[in-house]
Amino acid sequence: MTPGASAVEETQMTAVALVSLREVGKIFPSGLVALADYDLDVRDGEILTLLGPSGCGKSTVLRLIAGLASPTAGAIDWSAPQVKNNIGVVFQDATLLPWASVFDNVFLPLRLKGVPRESASPRIEEALTHVGLLNFSRALPRELSGGMRMRCAIARALVTRPTLMMMDEPFAALDEVTRFKLNDDLLALKRRFGATIVFVTHSVFEAAYLSTRIVVMSRRAGRIIDEIKIDPAIPRDDDYRSSKTFADVCRRASQALRVSIEEATP
Numbered sequence: 001m002t003p004g005a006s007a008v009e010e011t012q013m014t015a016v017a018l019v020s021l022r023e024v025g026k027i028f029p030s031g032l033v034a035l036a037d038y039d040l041d042v043r044d045g046e047i048l049t050l051l052g053p054s055g056c057g058k059s060t061v062l063r064l065i066a067g068l069a070s071p072t073a074g075a076i077d078w079s080a081p082q083v084k085n086n087i088g089v090v091f092q093d094a095t096l097l098p099w100a101s102v103f104d105n106v107f108l109p110l111r112l113k114g115v116p117r118e119s120a121s122p123r124i125e126e127a128l129t130h131v132g133l134l135n136f137s138r139a140l141p142r143e144l145s146g147g148m149r150m151r152c153a154i155a156r157a158l159v160t161r162p163t164l165m166m167m168d169e170p171f172a173a174l175d176e177v178t179r180f181k182l183n184d185d186l187l188a189l190k191r192r193f194g195a196t197i198v199f200v201t202h203s204v205f206e207a208a209y210l211s212t213r214i215v216v217m218s219r220r221a222g223r224i225i226d227e228i229k230i231d232p233a234i235p236r237d238d239d240y241r242s243s244k245t246f247a248d249v250c251r252r253a254s255q256a257l258r259v260s261i262e263e264a265t266p
């Protein structure tokens with residue numbers, strides 16, 4: 001039985017796939033096989049987390065979906081071109097332009113799309129308001145804390161109103177209190193902006209807290225070894241963190257991770 005499974009969750013699992021990876025392979029020029037025969041649907045509205053040992057191919061999956069790399073085998077099928085052409089991406093390193101203000105960093109994706117600064121301004125201010133950085137719009141990245149830099153990166157990803165957000169260990173470098181706060185803020189942003197999120201983390205607890213579905217990958221060319229569905233209707237709060245459902249999800253994800261690590265150990 002899937003922890004926290006319910007009729008609501010089953011309904012969500014039948015949601016349309018925004019993007020489908022079909023028998024996708026990725027072999028790097030070095031000959032390293034990062035992915036082989038990899039199948040994955042990303043369904044509308046979900047927070048899908050990829051969990052797996054270091055080097056199992058999580059970032060590669062993200063990069064393929066984001067169009068930052070190409071598969072060497074298989075197909076990536078999109079539900080609509082507008083989904084493919086407007087993806088928000090957030091990396092572990094906030095990757096802000098050091099010489100540009102918070103405002104100008106968030107403006108960047110719109111500037112690249114040819115939107116004039118003046119007409120972009122309300123959307124930038126809205127995005128900054130939602131991440132709590134409006135009062136810092138003139139600050140430079142070096143004047144911000146790590147958590148604030150990540151908020152800026154999230155605002156930059158949200159400013160184009162993407163249908164799909166790809167987040168590669170965005171909170172891994174932050175202290176636990178900041179990380180918890182940003183987890184809650186991300187869920188609030190998701191409710192506000194409604195994007196589907198593909199999230200990569202090493203943290204079982206973070207995966208169990210944020211996700212509506214967790215995919216656990218094996219080390220051997222990124223095979224999927226478990227899929228854990230979590231009822232999206234469960235409020236993500238302190239009660240959830242101390243609930244049996246949360247404990248069950250963590251236990252099952254940890255067991256799957258252990259299997260994936262043990263089967264890769266000679």
Ligand SMILES: Nc1ncnc2c1ncn2[C@@H]1O[C@H](COP(=O)(O)OP(=O)(O)OP(=O)(O)O)[C@@H](O)[C@H]1O
Pocket residue numbers: 028029030032033034052053054055056057058059060061
């Ligand atoms: N450009 C590249 N050229 C050669 N090998 C690469 C390249 N990028 C990634 N790899 C290798 O592909 C495998 C998968 O890498 P990937 O970054 O997708 O794993 P990951 O699961 O995200 O790892 P981590 O959790 O450590 O970030 C690793 O063995 C990595 O060393």
